[in-house]
Amino acid sequence: MARRKARRDSGPSDEAIRTARTITYYEACLDSEVPHAVARELWAHDMTKPFTAGTHVSETDARLLEERALLGAAPL
Numbered sequence: 001m002a003r004r005k006a007r008r009d010s011g012p013s014d015e016a017i018r019t020a021r022t023i024t025y026y027e028a029c030l031d032s033e034v035p036h037a038v039a040r041e042l043w044a045h046d047m048t049k050p051f052t053a054g055t056h057v058s059e060t061d062a063r064l065l066e067e068r069a070l071l072g073a074a075p076l
Contacts, residue, residue, distance in 0.1 A: 011074075011075070012070075012073035012074060012075055014048065016073040016075075017048075017069065017070070017073045018047045018048050019073070020069040020070070020071075020072035020073035021045075021047040021051065021065075021066075021069040022047050023069075023072060024051075024065055024068050024069040024072060025042050025043065025045075025047070025065075027068075028042070028065060028068075029042060029043075035056070037055075037056040038056045038057055038061075040056075041054050041055060041056045041057055042057060042065075050062075050066045051063075051065040051066040051069070
């Protein structure tokens with residue numbers, strides 16, 4: 001029991017963050033009008049790493065996507 005509580009207090013697991021980033025990608029790209037180039041760049045992104053700015057993704061958009069993913073991965 002103490003081990004689970006310690007793990008929960010340390011933050012979300014890498015797997016939870018990766019899954020949250022994938023869900024955030026789908027929410028951002030498939031549920032709204034996002035240019036194909038942006039969706040393609042986000043899809044090519046390594047979901048094990050934080051979202052970053054690129055050719056078609058602005059710094060602001062990348063930061064907002066990462067914040068949304070981290071909120072989604074937060075333990076209950």
